[in-house]
Amino acid sequence: MLIDTTLREGAQLFGAYFNLSTRKKIAAGLAEVGIDEIELGWIGQDNLGTLAEYIKDISKDTYLSVWTPCREADIMKASKLPIDRVNIGVPVSDLHIEERLGLDRNGLLHRLSSAIRTAKAFGIEYVSVGMEDVSRADPDFALTVAAHAKNCGASRIRLSDSLGQLTPKSMEKLIETFRNHVKIDTAVHCHDDFGMATANAVTALECGADYADVSVLGIGERSGIAATEELAAYLALRCGKKRYSTQKIKALCSMVALEAGVVVPRTKAVVGEDIFACESGLHTHALSKSPELFEPYQPESVGISRKLAVGGKSGKAAVKSALKDCGVENDPKDITALTMAVRQLSSRLKRPLTRSEFIKLSSGEHLS
Template sequence: MLIDTTLREGAQLFGAYFNLETRKRIASSLIKIGVDEIELGWVGQEKLSELVQYVSSIAEDTVLSVWSPCREKDILAAAELSVDRINIGVPVSDLHIEKRLSTDRKALLHKISAAVRTAKAVGFKYVSVGMEDVSRADIDFALTTALLAKACGASRIRLSDSLGQLTPRAMEKLVTKFRSQINIDIAVHCHDDFGMATANAVTALESGAMYADCSVLGIGERAGIAVTEELVAWLALRDSNDRYSTKVLKDVCLMVSAASKVHVPRTKAVVGTDIFACESGLHTHALSKLPELFEPYNPESVGIFRKLAVGGKSGKAAVRSALDDCGVDCAATDLTTLTEAVRQLSCRLERPLTRSEFLKLNDEEVLS
């Protein structure tokens, strides 16, 4: 299951400022995608109560949560928001405990115990404890923390690889260890500092985690986190999970791109405009016979269209196929000469040829 945190983690991206209307549109789109839970923001965030009120009216079966520091006053404030869940964040590595919080393990455990009990007392039936920087923590202390949170009433622990330190193999080992020791829900929050966030999130889900955090385009602190559209596509198109809708992914990504000022590369996985564009000779010829040979899923399933073009990398088979697609009889065409002409023009222009350029070039060769 997916926890989308575009409106919390994503909003922490340097230079990203989402006004209330943008946040409403993002939340509405996430509901259409079918994400299981939306982390709507953090306690104290501007106009959070208005956002919660709006999203609650359209959420249907989507769970709504907010993030809170491990402080009683913030937990009490969260209780006024009428959300389903609270996600309490607390660091568990000694580096953070000592240098950031200026405390020790014993005091931290007391603080966590008090926070979870307070959250339960004010009416939260589902309390999640996010263990920040767990990938650099002492694993035995992290387990002690998780077991204490469970004993105090927590329903979920969230393992946060705060600096993107883990590999998929290390993530599998971490989740497996916690899964064997604790029988409440496990979530993961994977940062992308070394480019492995989505892979780590998939590995965690396959290793027994119930939830994975994600954000649209992966936006968040520094390099961001696991990517919503990639996880949705994986679960829907590879794992056949029919809860998720992939056809709206591109539109959601374009909206978040504009709001966050994060460019979507044309080769971006799942939503890039050119991920189903091809001019390579062997691949183009194969795609004309059977798209599944070189496409992992139907382009239209993610709102993208296939683009085949001839250019400097094309062979005679691709040129012949392009003529067929244009309704041109190949009988009058010297394919060898036309292919060479296509390659030369394409290299001169430094791009594939447009349909009109290709047809004009063919006419010139036929009439020459």
């Protein structure tokens, strides 16, 4: 299951500011994609209740949650919102416990127990405990925190690789350790500081984690976290999870990119404009016959169109195929010369040829 935190983690992106209208559009888009749980933001943000009511009206099977620090006053505020779950953040590495909170380990456990019991007393049935900086924590103490959270009434722990330290192999070990020692719903929050967030999140789910945090385009603090579009597409197109509507993903990503001021690379996995564009001779010819040879899924499944073009990398077979697609009759003996002309013009322009350029070139027109 996916927990999208674009409206909490994503909103922490440097320079990103989402007003209520934008937050509604993002949340609605996430519901359309089929995201299981939407983290609507953090306690202290404006209009959380309004946002929650809006989503409840348009989606009946999406869990709504908010993030709160491990403070009773904030948890009481969360209990007044029309949400399903509360995510309580608590650091578990000694560095954070001592330097950030000014506590020792026993003090942290006491504060956590008070927070969870307050949440339960105020009617919050599903409490999630986000164990921050778990990848730098003492493993035995991290397990102690998880067991303590469960004993106090928590329903889920969320293991946060806060600085993106883990690899898929170490993530596998982490999940297996917690799953073997504490019987509780387990989520992961994988940061992308070394480019492994999506891989780590997928590994966690494959190893038995129940949830993975994601955000649209992976936006968040620093280099962000695992990307919503990548996890949803992988689960839908590779694992057969029918809940996720991947055709809706590109539109959602485009909207978030615009609102957050983020440029989407043309080769971005799942939603890049050119991920199904090809001019390489062998690949272009093969794609014209059997697309599955070089495509992991159909472009239409993620709202993208295939683009085939001839250019400096094209061979005679690709040129012949392009002539056929354009409805151009050409003497086969001219194919070699035309192929050379295509390559030369493409190299001069430093790009593949447009359809009109190719048709003109095939007719013998000189293009400067």
